[in-house]
Each structure stands twice: as structure tokens, then as C-alpha cells.
Amino acid sequence: MDFELSADQEALRDGIAELLAGRFGIERVRACENLPGAVDRERWRELGEAGVFALRLPEADGGLDLGLVDAAVVFEELGAALVPGPLVWSEVCAGVVGGAADGSTVVGGVSAQVGDRVVIEHLGGIDALARVGSERVARLEPGDVTAEPLARPLDPLTPVSLVEALPEGDPLALAPARARRDGAVLCAAYLVGMARAMAASGVVYALEREQFDRPIGSFQSIKHLLADAAVRVEMARASVHAAALHVDDPELGDVRRAVAGSKHLAGEAAIANARTALQVHGGMGFTWEVDVHLYLKRAWVLDTVFGSADEHADAVAACLSSFPLA
């Protein structure tokens, strides 16, 4: 047992962080608002070339043969940088949709639905759409989907379209349970990155901003908000890494419980930490200019995919029958 990042995992993390700092700075991220489907296809390809989507594929298929936990390390960095687009869907489908692995094909997805209304993210920027049903995952062509873009998406970097008709599509060699499970963990990892970025942004501002002739970070109520934010990051990250390891090695214990707990905590951490950052920024936090709202809105959006925090809390409770020792 060694529940710390290995040297390889640290290198993976640092490598992707460096790439993102250079190629996906917040200005570039914000500029995605004006791209079709808010997908930056040029940079998407670069992510593909860097192996972001192919980490878990066998080497024979151009992958790195790594585990979900390695992918989680990478997705935390993507979340910290708030890279827009259907990253999780593209990773989950990398082995079954041609071109997804190298970033030449952008794969979006749809699973949840509100009543009979289906809403799809990033529709204008994707080449394939994975539809996760109860029995199977199907591949749909975005051109075959009749949908109306909605004028004011909550998250400016997550455009959404209201679907009028969804064709059946062709079955993919991907089990729905697996897509949901891996998607939940990767989405949770992304949310951990967001929670981390927001905790850090709060600390930076608290050190910089002065009121009453002292940094606001010297005020205890600000300290306590930020301490709680830091705790949420550590807990959610430990939970996500544990969940990913459980998926990679189901003998470790209750996979469902571990996965549900991770998405629950990561979702809550991302929302709570973005709210903390907003509060710490005062009036600035309520502006479009400061990045905090982009994180908060994304956190709200991501709470609706791959199971909400509430649904996952219920799922954890449903697992409580055997003695928990994993």
C-alpha cells in the first residue's frame, strides 16, 4: 500500500499542468465562448496528441496502458484549468469511437434527462454523440439530431441545445454501467481540480486585498472559510483517487460505494469552494470579469451529469449493508 502519487504520476501531473498553463490559459478558455459548441478544436487536438484521451488504451492502440487513477490525475489538472468541452465523454469513448483517442474526433454525450426534455451540451462542437441508455451505449451523428440551441446557457462555456428528436443510433462496444462509472470518477476528478483552483484563488486574493489596514486573510472568518475549502479539496481528492483505484482493482472493496462517494464529495467541494472564493472576493466576486463565476457555473453544470451529489449520497446509503473495511 502506498497511497501517494508515484514518481510517474507526479511527472504526468506536472507535464499536463505545464501544457495547460501554456496552451489553455484562462484567456484562451474564455475565448471558447465564441467557438462552435465552445470546443477549441485546435487545442483539443493538442490535448489528444499529449495523450489526454488515450491514457487507458492498450499500447497496441496507441495508448499508455495506464489506469483510471492516472486519468484522474490528468483530469484534476484539466478541471483546475477549466478546459471546456466534453472531455470526459471523449475519454470514456476513446476506445470505441475512432479518432477520439487522438483528439481528431470530439465525442459528446447524453445520459440524464429531465422529463421528456433532452438537453445536450456542446452539440455544435462535436463529431459524435454517445447516448447512454439503460441497455446500451449508442453512437449518434450530431447532424441527425434535431435540436435547438438555447440562447442563454447557465455556463457561458457550456452551450446547450434542446433536443426535439434523438435517433436510435448504432450500438457501441461500451457497457452503460461502465460509461457511467468511469464518467463519474473522471468528472469527479475534474471537479476536484476546480475545487482546488477556487481554494487557491481565495487564498491569493485574501493575501492581496487589504481592508482595515490589513490583509483580509488575517480576519478569522475569512481564514475559516478558506481552511474549510482546503479540507474539502484534500478529502475529495483522496476519495477520487480511492474510487479510481477501486475501479482499476475491484478486489479492493465496494466499487459502487467508492465511486458514488467520490462524485458526491467532489461535486460538493467544487460548488462550495467556488462560493467561498466568490464570498472572499467581495464585490469583485460578483463580476463577470473575475473568473470565479465561471467555476461556480461549471460546478453547477457538472453536478447534473454522471449523477448529482444527492443521487450519489443516496447510492452510498444504499451500499450500507456489509461492514465497511476497504
Add this chain to the structure above:
Amino acid sequence: MDLRYTDADEAFRAELRSWLESTLQDLPAPPARDDWAERRRYDTDWQRRLHDAGYAGLNWPERVGGRAASPSEQLIFLEETTRARAPYVGVNFVGTLHAGPTLIAEASEEQQERYLPSILRGDEVWCQGFSEPTAGSDLASLRTKAVRDGDEYVVNGQKIWCSFAQVADFCELLVRTDPEAKKQAGITWLILPMDSPGIEIRPIDTVAGSSEFAEVFLGDVRVPVANRVGDENDGWRITQVTFSFERGTAFVSELVDARRLANELAVLARRAPRMEGSAWDDATVRRELGHIVAELDALWALTKRNVSQAERTGSPGPGSMMIKLAYSEARQRLGELSLRVLDRAALAFSDDLLSGADELLEERLRTLALTIAAGTSQIQRNIIAERVLGLPRK
């Protein structure tokens, strides 16, 4: 990164499990809550059994009689003793979990030889004399005074909230040795024999109606200078070492036990009657429990991360400070939820209303202390903000 136990770990687990099975069978019944003489006997007897079987001082170095076990063996020990519902450390808490570890890190060789083996064998019990009536969170403002007189210190003052003081042989005692210096710079860490003349112990009743802790009055108590750990006036630094164990590792077994209890609450909720159905039919109960369990699971994972970090670098990372805070808060929520589940079965300490209610109710009261003892949640947040996040003190 991996969470797998090796074959050697699993062998350790199997051996421990079978030892627990046979040993727990011939354990006497636990004593009454306020029968302190019996409680001491029971807890130290258990410690002795652990010692004789090679399970005492699991993470202590071999040179002082410990097992120098690997991190995974320490975790397995916690898992298995909890699963088997083995006795809790009880009165051995201070000695085995923070005074002993402090001595290992800071005491002289003679002191280590004198005190550590008898802690491990369960021969001697320790208590903690840090807090005072006017020095709680602001511990460094403590006033109990020690004046040097030849090769002895003469100690006068008052300590409070000393858990297990009435059964302890020794006390880790903080005293002021330099009243002129800045408050942190005038403190010394002493080993106080509890049978010294001049000590008066007055038990205090807790919210649970038990006498877990006491006031300790010290009037001209003579403590040999040889009982000083570290240098005179270097006690505050040593106190931080004590805290690193007390707040960092001492309650990890509590966390494992909380996971067990959460599970039992889920089972009990199915038996707790409502107008229609059971408490488990209440979706808000299930959701809240799911939330708490997700947190407890994450804290257990974070514990594994800490232990791994300590193994690699020699000291646990910032996670250990966070675990104390997050665990004690999660545990409060679990306590509140258990009362909601019990509903009117919580009105008496009794299993007659609902079997299992008694334990949950006792736990609810006992755990009220978790966000206060060993550094309040507010103080823990201050420390995380200042030491981990680097926010300014003033």
C-alpha cells in the same frame, strides 16, 4: 499509487484476526463506567495482552520495545481490532498515543528506558496536564509555576480537564519556568509522578454524567529536574510534538469505529418505527447518512495517504491536521442523525425502547467533546489557515 495489501500484510491480518478471536473469548466483561479502579484494571490488562502478543507499540521503534510495523500493518491493526470490537485503548490513551510518542521523539535515553516499556506493558498509566482554568485554547498563557530548588522543581498551580487523572501514575505536565519571557518561551515539559505529595484531584462530571476528567491542584509539589523532558523553557516546542500525535494520529481508531457505527445506524434505522414504515424509509435520513459515510470513507482514504506520506518523508502531511477537524465535524453530524433516527427511543439510556439505542445515545453525548478536546474546531481552522495556507496571523 496503490491501496493493495501485500501477501505479507494479509498474513499479518490473518494472524491478528485469529489472535483476536481467541483472546477476546476469555476477556472479562467490561467494568461499570464509573468504577475507575476496575476500568484501569480492565484497560491495562488488555494492553498487557497486546504487549505479550507483540501488538503493543505497533508504530514504536524496536529499540523501545515497539514493533516498528509498516504503515499498512498499522492500518490493518485498526481495521481488525475495530471489526472484532476489541477493547478501546481507554486509560492507556495518553501514554500510548501521545505522551509515549513524545518521549520517543524528545526524551533522554534514560527516560525512554524508564517510562516507555511500562507504558507498552500496561504497567503504568499517564494523563495530560496541559489545560488550566485560564489557559484553554490559549494554552501558552498557562500559569502553573515551577521554581527550581536544587535538583527539584517546586510546582504550584492548577490544571483542569485531565482525563484519567484519578487512575494515572504519571502526568505530562506543562509548567511556567520563566515568568519574564514571552509566553511561549517560558514553558517546560515535565514528567509528574501522580503519587507526589501535594497533588489533589477533584473529578468533574461530564455531560454524560461520568467523571472522565478532573481538576488537579498542585501545592508545593516537588518534581526532580531529572523528570524534565528537553531543555528548560523549550517546552512549547515539545508541546507541538505532543500535539502532532494527539491531533494527528491519536483518534484514527475512532474514525474506523465511526464507519462501523454509521453502518450499524443504517441497520438500526430499518428497525426504528415510524407512523408508517421505518426511519430508513425517510429519504432525508438515507441521504444524510450517505453524505456522512462518503466523508468518513474519504477520511479513511486520507488517513492512508497520510500514513503513506509519513512512511516516505518521515512526517505526515497537512492532511493530518485536516483529518481531526473534518472527522470531529462529521462525527457530530452522525450523532445528530442518530438522534433523529432514534426519535423517542432516545428519551432514555435503555435498550428496552429499541435495541441498540443505548450505545448510540452514549456515543452522541461522548462525541460532543470531539470538536472541543485536543484543540477546538475553531483553533484547528486557525492553524490550517496560518500554517498550511500561509495566511497572516494578524
